[in-house]
Amino acid sequence: MRHQPFVIGQRERDAWRAQLSNGEEIEAKVIINAAGPWVKHVLNERLHQPSSDLVRLVRGSHVLLPKLYDGDHAFILQNDDRRVVFMIPYGDFHTLVGTTDVPQHESESAKPTFAEVDYLCRAVNRYLAKPITPHDVVWRYAGVRPLYDDGKGDPSAVTRDYTLRVDDDAGATPVLSIFGGKITTYRHLAETVLERLRPYFPELKGPWTHDAALPGSDIPIASAALAMVLAVYMPPHAPSPGQMARSMMSTSSRDIKPRAHAPTASKASMMVTSFSVPSVNLATPGMIEPL
Numbered sequence: 001m002r003h004q005p006f007v008i009g010q011r012e013r014d015a016w017r018a019q020l021s022n023g024e025e026i027e028a029k030v031i032i033n034a035a036g037p038w039v040k041h042v043l044n045e046r047l048h049q050p051s052s053d054l055v056r057l058v059r060g061s062h063v064l065l066p067k068l069y070d071g072d073h074a075f076i077l078q079n080d081d082r083r084v085v086f087m088i089p090y091g092d093f094h095t096l097v098g099t100t101d102v103p104q105h106e107s108e109s110a111k112p113t114f115a116e117v118d119y120l121c122r123a124v125n126r127y128l129a130k131p132i133t134p135h136d137v138v139w140r141y142a143g144v145r146p147l148y149d150d151g152k153g154d155p156s157a158v159t160r161d162y163t164l165r166v167d168d169d170a171g172a173t174p175v176l177s178i179f180g181g182k183i184t185t186y187r188h189l190a191e192t193v194l195e196r197l198r199p200y201f202p203e204l205k206g207p208w209t210h211d212a213a214l215p216g217s218d219i220p221i222a223s224a225a226l227a228m229v230l231a232v233y234m235p236p237h238a239p240s241p242g243q244m245a246r247s248m249m250s251t252s253s254r255d256i257k258p259r260a261h262a263p264t265a266s267k268a269s270m271m272v273t274s275f276s277v278p279s280v281n282l283a284t285p286g287m288i289e290p291l
Contacts, residue, residue: 009047011173030197033177037106037146043177049167053179054149057105061112062098063120064090064139065132077127085123094138097124104144112140148180162189164196174200 005021015027035042037057043049067089074088083101090096100116117134125131148163162181168174176196181189191207198204 006042006046011169014172016173016175029173030200031175032193033175037144039146039177039179043165043167043175047175049175051165051167051177053163053165053177055179056147056149057103058145058147059102059104059110059116059142060099060145061102061116061120061140061142062096063112063117063137065095065097065136066138067093068095068124068128068132075127077123079123080126085120087124097121110142110144112142116142146180162192164193166196168200172200 004024007019007021009016009018009031011017015029016031017025017027018031019025031047033039033042033047037055040051040053040055043051068087072089074086077085077087079085086096086098088096097120100112100119102113102116104110114134117137117140121132121134121136148161162185163179165177165179166174167177174197176193178189178193187209191209194204195207
């Protein structure tokens with residue numbers, strides 16, 4: 001498999017001819033355009049295929065704070081703007097808070113703004129007994145979501161689902177472009193892509209990844225090496241290496257047993273969802289105590 005930047009491509013008879021950045025030219029029966037934020041640019045400018053589909057770039061910013069609460073559970077907090085914000089334990093000494101939904105322009109670098117940091121702090125302060133400020137932030141970062149532009153004004157309302165577009169020449173030499181999508185659904189997306197290409201390649205095999213372990217995860221539970229690594233890196237009073245391995249490395253979801261977690265409040269004017277793979281808590285604003 002080549003890992004070389006793509007420069008330009010054009011159809012020639014029954015194949016695509018693509019030029020790579022090192023000057024090499026290759027031929028292909030199909031091109032899958034999975035360029036993320038640049039999917040439309042590649043389709044229109046590099047492959048010369050007209051398309052009215054648009055990409056909407058939305059920035060999601062996160063902040064890292066000194067540990068805000070005890071325990072290994074996460075919280076999903078209902079904010080007053082009808083969005084949710086999460087707090088997740090990050091290592092032993094920090095808490096990760098996110099995320100925002102802010103329009104991102106191609107010419108801008110993806111960096112959290114002060115307004116976003118302030119927004120996240122205010123969102124979690126509605127639930128913390130001891131407020132935080134932007135000055136408490138240890139680190140901040142942002143990612144860009146390349147969403148399919150469905151015309152909705154609110155960035156939070158734009159669909160997170162993917163849209164596939166196939167362009168061909170008289171039923172041959174297709175280019176399939178992926179608009180939107182998330183890394184968490186990449187397996188299902190990949191199978192859907194191949195299914196859309198099946199008319200061009202009837203010999204393709206059917207889906208096979210449903211019961212297949214992720215690469216690198218099919219590790220024997222009884223492995224002495226795995227037990228040693230888990231023993232070194234697990235915190236005190238954590239589950240045994242075998243229990244941890246069974247929950248982390250299981251190749252089937254039916255092997256994961258839910259943990260009981262009693263609600264901490266019977267009534268809540270604002271609901272907080274707390275989970276610990278998986279468990280649910282309800283809480284009210286101001287009830288999450290500091291360490």
